[in-house]
Amino acid sequence: MISEFYKEMTGKSSVIRQFFAYSMEREKELGPDSVYNFSIGNPSVPAPASFTEAMNDLLNNVDPVKLHGYSPTLGLDSTREAIASSLNRRFEMNYEAKHIFPTTGAAGAIAHAVRCIAGEGDEIITFAPYFPEYIPYITGCGATLKVVPADISSFQINFEKFEEMLNEKVAAVLINSPNNPSGIVYTTETIKKLADILRAKEKEYSHEIFLISDEPYREIVFKGTDSPYVSKYYDNSISCYSFSKSLSIPGERLGYVAVNPKAKDSDYIVPMCGQISRFTGHNCPPSIIQLAVEKVIDDTSDLSIYETNATLLYDALTDIGYDCVKPGGTFYMFPKTPIDDADKFCWTGAKELGLITVPGNSFECPGHFRISYCVPTERIEKAIPLFEKLYKMFA
Amino acid sequence: MISEFYKEMTGKSSVIRQFFAYSMEREKELGPDSVYNFSIGNPSVPAPASFTEAMNDLLNNVDPVKLHGYSPTLGLDSTREAIASSLNRRFEMNYEAKHIFPTTGAAGAIAHAVRCIAGEGDEIITFAPYFPEYIPYITGCGATLKVVPADISSFQINFEKFEEMLNEKVAAVLINSPNNPSGIVYTTETIKKLADILRAKEKEYSHEIFLISDEPYREIVFKGTDSPYVSKYYDNSISCYSFSKSLSIPGERLGYVAVNPKAKDSDYIVPMCGQISRFTGHNCPPSIIQLAVEKVIDDTSDLSIYETNATLLYDALTDIGYDCVKPGGTFYMFPKTPIDDADKFCWTGAKELGLITVPGNSFECPGHFRISYCVPTERIEKAIPLFEKLYKMFA
Known part of the structure; x- marks a missing residue:
């Protein structure tokens, strides 16, 4: 059996x-x-030393019953608020705590996001080269991953092939910029063009096509590189982030889903993530890590x-x-x-x-x-x- | 969409x-x-103070790159070994590290365990009164939860009804002792009788019926109460544990699956848990919590x-x-x-x-x-x- x-x-x-x-x-x-x-x-x-200090401070100055107590299914309010304000400050967005869902890293974020907006019979498009763990996240929600061949001259998007592959079954497009494995960052021009195509196709198909932006490397961008905040250019966007790389804490498993406030059904998506986590028995990243990261939200290693x-x-x-x-x-x-x-x-x-x-x-x-x-x-x-x-x- | x-x-x-x-x-x-x-x-x-000390010690004396680094998909070897030896010491079992899969609490443990041994068309039996979150864990793997009515005179098992409900589709039986919500602990006699029935039915149906034992309250048993270690009485057992209650750290999300070494396919079940976690984007509980609990493995609050x-x-x-x-x-x-x-x-x-x-x-x-x-x-x-x-x- x-x-x-x-x-x-x-x-x-x-x-x-x-x-x-x-x-x-x-x-x-x-x-x-x-x-x-x-x-x-x-x-x-x-x-960063500030992270270790925040952990020490919590351990030594907060009542352990409170510190280690259950986090609500949707994450700690204070952590969600800190994430929302940091994003607003840095990228001129209008997130509220209700648009943020703390997850176990970007992996957990993507696995939740795809289940919110796709299921049996749907397609999700991504672009080669891509992180192979996308396959289980996407088959796990019942959808099929379709891969646009790489533009190996620049590792920006191969728009010709992309447009050929778009069809009514496409529920979402999943991008990863800065990119693993190419190290390339999508330019503002690339993101704008992608957004234009998606908006046109949404009209044509009369349904949303969500843009899922996997961005654990957002903070690692080299001097002079154009690095747009994806969600700013397309309303039906869900950003999937991880603190693994920016704070060098991959083992502590903290990331989040950030739903663009202007997205269709934006008020439902985070509560839906909470429901999804019940099926996988996941239920929230660790409390102490949420609280420590909240204190150093704008820091990096x-x-x-x-x-x-x-x-x-x-x-x-x-x-x-x-x-x-x-x-x-x-x-x-x-x-x-x-x-x-x-x-x-x-x-x-x-x-x-x-x-x-x-x-x-x-x-x-x-x-x-x-x-x-x-x-x-x-x-x-x-x-x-x-x-x-x-x-x-x-x- | x-x-x-x-x-x-x-x-x-x-x-x-x-x-x-x-x-x-x-x-x-x-x-x-x-x-x-x-x-x-x-x-x-x-x-316990020893847990806070262990956390402080890790934060202040271990290289942060190592401390906060990725845990392997199947969990940290040292943590898995510590859990196995503790169980062996306390319950005269023969677990090895390969039988232990660290999870985000008992919730994560049960969600993984049921996916290992049941799917579409299978039934999993539990006993009223039971924790209602069993429903999403079990529907999440495609199986159906069947509930044996309570024996309200003792909150032990209503064996008559149970035997009526057993059939070829039953892939597993899920028990929770000490029990939420009744507070009752299944006696050795109850567990032995349950095991005898399951073994007989395994023969009759020519397939395994796994016993999944949800035991987050294992350490909270009152004086004079008979409290058997379930897995000792039935080979095809998977124990699902959480440190939430014993160490008072529910927010830090650490538990485990422990597969009875004598279970059918016992060497496969933990690697299968690792594969399952790829689909849910879960990937391991936090490293620092695994390491701290490892140091205080036999302590409780x-x-x-x-x-x-x-x-x-x-x-x-x-x-x-x-x-x-x-x-x-x-x-x-x-x-x-x-x-x-x-x-x-x-x-x-x-x-x-x-x-x-x-x-x-x-x-x-x-x-x-x-x-x-x-x-x-x-x-x-x-x-x-x-x-x-x-x-x-x-x-």
Whole structure:
């Protein structure tokens, strides 16, 4: 009577995990310094001191019965208010607490958002390259994920293909900017064009098409990069955020859904999220983390290392001969592989040189590989000659 | 395109919540001392000092990048090992870390467990009175919840009705002991009889029937009460636990699934939980809470007040004339209402006397009402004359 569906899934591990597991194995064999693990997106800078202080302060000065008590299903009012005001202040929006639903990271946010606005028979469109965990979030709500092929010249949106794929069944479009794995940020022009197309299609189909904006890297944008706040350009928007990257607390699982106040049924969506969480037994992120983040809502870790690493690595790789679109944010870079077979390229790097990266196939964008450069700068410096060796093995 | 299913649900609030909301409203009007809120199960004693110390220690002595980093999908190994050894030590079991899956409380544990072993077309049987949130957990996996009527003389299992309801479609039986709302603990005799019946039916139907044991109140058992560890008596068992009540940290959302090592496919069930969590975007409870609980795994809050309150209230209520099965644990009591209409009885108490309790209808057991006595003892003392007044209004 055990579920065959889930049982079968346990046998399949993702390519990202395979590379990660391999790197762990090699580290055990060769020592950590001989392996250059660029396969995962775990922030490498500490949480800001203000976060630790806020946690200490709560633990030592608040009545524990209150501090550790149940959070309401829709999250703590004070936390929701702090998030709304911060967004309003920074992006000239008009959120109220009722538009904010705290979640366990962006993963929880997306899983809730799609269940609010799509179901059996619906389609949700996303754009390659994309984060493969979108698939379970979306199949979990009964809808089907459709993927627009990448515009590999810029990693902005391939509008021609996108328009071909739009149809009456499309309930939502899911974007991720700044993007994992490309590191690219959608420009204001891209977002405006996307919004125009969606508004026209909403009229044509006589139903809403929601724009779900997955933005855990919103705070990691490099100097001079145009980085619009998506929801500002399209009313039927739901933003999905996580504090994992901005505060370097991915393990503490805090993010949120922010519903554009002008969206259709905007007053219902957050209460609907509360209902959805009853089915998954999820019920709210931890109280103490909500309260601590509320106190440091506008802070971030020192994120400058990611830009330092990006510049260093991008310059070196392009000097070597790699073809790469320059990242505008995140801690990822997504160069072309010098041969078509990205899998072969990445396994060779891993096995011969201890250089662990992830093939683009995992993100439905073959012929590329992802480098996660959320590591100490000194590791990048040491890895550059290895990237050169690897290039020369194939070029 | 908004989901009508979830939208409609937002209009319906549970009776428990209605009473709770009413109590909040009255407290605002009359001041907190005029309202006796016995409607919710929020622990009233602080977390043990050792938990706060463990949290402080982690925050101040562990590298924040490591401390707040991603937990593996299946939870932190060290936490899983600590849970397994604690259970083995206390209950003579043979769990290994691979049988333990940390979850966001017992809610998350049950929602994962049912998805592992049941789906479309299956039935899961539970026993009245029962916690109404079982319904979304179970409909969420596609199965149907069937409820065996209560044995109101003892709140042990009504085996006659249970055996009538067993059939080939039953994939699991879900029990909750110590029980919310009755406060009753299933005896060793009850568990043995249940296990015997299930084993016989497994043979007859040639498939497993899992026993899912929801046990967040396991640590709150009063002196002299027989309280068997369920999984010891039936191999195909999955225990669902929460630290919410034992450590008084319900807001921090930590619990676990513990799969009996002798269960069919026991090595698969935890990895399956990991896969299930991908669909709900849940991905692991917070790292710092896993790490802190690991350090205080055998501790509890000072839970003695619940027994003090139970004795005081039970003696007073039975003196007044209420008919009540004596609770053996938890912080709930479930007396008969002196009139059949429990709803009328509870609303009268709430409106005329500020005495907030919950009608048994909410737990599919009419003619009773639930008193949550997780409050300071002095509030119980003051409420006794009101319980007497209320009784006399109807008796």
